[in-house]
Amino acid sequence: MNIEINSKSYKIEKAVATLLEALIYIKENTEPTLGFDYGCKSGVCGACSVRVNGKEKLACSYNPQDGDRVEPLKYYPQKRDLIVDKASQKELLKRVKASLLNYNKEVLNTQDEVKTQVQSDCILCSSCYSACPVIEVNPLFAGPFALTKTYKYTIDKREGAVKEHIDVIQTDGVWDCTLCGECTLACPQGIDPKTDIINLRNISAQNGYTDPNFGNMSFGGGFGFDTNGGF
Numbered sequence: 001m002n003i004e005i006n007s008k009s010y011k012i013e014k015a016v017a018t019l020l021e022a023l024i025y026i027k028e029n030t031e032p033t034l035g036f037d038y039g040c041k042s043g044v045c046g047a048c049s050v051r052v053n054g055k056e057k058l059a060c061s062y063n064p065q066d067g068d069r070v071e072p073l074k075y076y077p078q079k080r081d082l083i084v085d086k087a088s089q090k091e092l093l094k095r096v097k098a099s100l101l102n103y104n105k106e107v108l109n110t111q112d113e114v115k116t117q118v119q120s121d122c123i124l125c126s127s128c129y130s131a132c133p134v135i136e137v138n139p140l141f142a143g144p145f146a147l148t149k150t151y152k153y154t155i156d157k158r159e160g161a162v163k164e165h166i167d168v169i170q171t172d173g174v175w176d177c178t179l180c181g182e183c184t185l186a187c188p189q190g191i192d193p194k195t196d197i198i199n200l201r202n203i204s205a206q207n208g209y210t211d212p213n214f215g216n217m218s219f220g221g222g223f224g225f226d227t228n229g230g231f
């Protein structure tokens, strides 16, 4: 089997079950300096996310095919080969205040825990971020994982400062998403950031916010109305 890493072709002369095994094979047999990240080898740490044929995958979970093209995640500075610098993740989560801000001494029951379980499963692999087309045109866009985390805190009954979470995502946040769903497709944890963002828009509206793009929409375009027809 041959795979391409950053446009360079490598032969793998043994059966491998995962892309990570293929990368380790190449490092041990062909290219000792090949750079790639990994940790748990079992889909839990999120360190080994890369793009395969343009789609985000965890190398430790993906079964490689002959001719696959492997590249690093988008939008993060490339350190070496498949290694990117994800340091900006922390800054982003800080910017959107992704933590409990005003702790209500509420005890969570099982139902409450289930409500935020999916979002809590985020492993910060950044696959959704790399898949998001909006970051390409607006690098300041908070993006899917940060907004999913924000949503989690807005539905956590221990949070006494829901509006504060909502306030910080009004600019370069909840209204900038195109609802394309690429993030949801990319997530290896079954998280659905697109729906979380729709829910955040609803909570924003309940807190008095409206879509800032609404005033800019033309009835001849955005809604498909024909301004010359029927009126």
Ligand code: SF4
Pocket: 128, 131, 132, 133, 134, 143, 144, 176, 177, 178, 179, 180, 181, 182, 183, 184, 193, 194, 197
């Ligand atoms: S649904 Fe929104 S956040 Fe998700 S990839 Fe599309 S634009 Fe980005």
Ligand code: SF4
Pocket: 046, 121, 122, 123, 124, 125, 126, 127, 128, 129, 144, 145, 148, 186, 187, 188, 189, 190, 191, 193
């Ligand atoms: S939401 Fe999913 S794809 Fe995005 S960082 Fe979390 S686990 Fe990865």
